Amino acid sequence: xxxxxxxxxxxxxxxxxxxxxxxxxxxxxxxxxxxxxxxxxxxxxxxxxxxxxxxxxxxxxxxxxxxxxxxxxxxxxxxxxxxxxxxxxxxxxxxxxxxxxxxxxxxxxxxxxxxxxxxxxxxxxxxxxxxxxxxx
Numbered sequence: 001x002x003x004x005x006x007x008x009x010x011x012x013x014x015x016x017x018x019x020x021x022x023x024x025x026x027x028x029x030x031x032x033x034x035x036x037x038x039x040x041x042x043x044x045x046x047x048x049x050x051x052x053x054x055x056x057x058x059x060x061x062x063x064x065x066x067x068x069x070x071x072x073x074x075x076x077x078x079x080x081x082x083x084x085x086x087x088x089x090x091x092x093x094x095x096x097x098x099x100x101x102x103x104x105x106x107x108x109x110x111x112x113x114x115x116x117x118x119x120x121x122x123x124x125x126x127x128x129x130x131x132x133x134x135x136x
Contacts, residue, residue, distance in 0.1 A: 012108035021104045033082030044098040067128025080128045086112040092135045109135040
């Protein structure tokens, strides 16, 4: 495990504990936001929580990120609104991938470049799908 006091000490790919991740991402939900501003994101690429089937796009530097809401049609509620607001602001946020209980991989800094409200046939509901691009 890698011990951090802030993200400036962390490299992409480092493995962290939840205690370390929670210094940045202070909630158990995948989307951490305050006052409409996106702070950080969690994913597991649908391996642990299948109702959030995030996946890589054409390259590993692109992720299609599923918005907030486990049941029914997703809404443009505060977590999804924060992702939507991040498209306009263009600021980067850290992304952490859950590998196993207590093990998280830091995936670097990402920007939200787009968002679509689409019907997902597999889940039979409307989902917010956001496009994330890794910051070089």
